[in-house]
Amino acid sequence: ADSEKDKDEL
């Protein structure tokens, strides 16, 4: 799983 995914979701 990609941990560095950009958390651009609220």
Add this chain to the structure above:
Amino acid sequence: MNIFRLLGDMCHLVAIIILFLKIWRSKSCAGISGKSQVLFALVFTTRYLDLFTSFISVYNTVMKVVFLVLAYATVYLIYLRFRSTYNSESDSFRVEFLLVPVAGLSFLENYAFAPLEILWTFSIYLESVAILPQLFMITKTGEAESITTHYLFFLGLYRALYLANWVWRYHTEGFFDQIAVVSGVVQTIFYCDFFYLYFTKVLRGSGKMTLP
């Protein structure tokens, strides 16, 4: 950003505003689960810590601040300002039965064993069950004011729209957030029973929702 996520965020904002205004204008939180609102404030607090560490966009920052402020303001109205109208005896769901498993799972199943990541995972798992005290309270009292059902409708719709957003993002950019998707499905499933009652009862103009 896509239309599903934008609509979802708007539904979420509408839900939170509906509830806040209902309590503020009626000066009463009768029928409202304070426990669910505390859990939602906890969800936002543990999820939006990155407000201080990373800037994504003005929209992202503004929405996070608005959600945090309204969540805490609602908890304030329930437990402080209008506490005499709070039905604590009906709001009897044991939230520790939610917090302990959610906290345990966030340590077991996460993307990275790092503080911010664990807290984010905790907030995702917690959000999927945070509405349970409110739904439990409605089954206990056997009824809900129509404005409360509109609040729940938009709150349930928001995560359903997020599911559409994840389908869209998967097909357009290959984005797949397993933890968020699985939790979002569970969260939306909890609303199915309510959605059925909402469409068959409230929208038929019967005003108050009385459970069979």
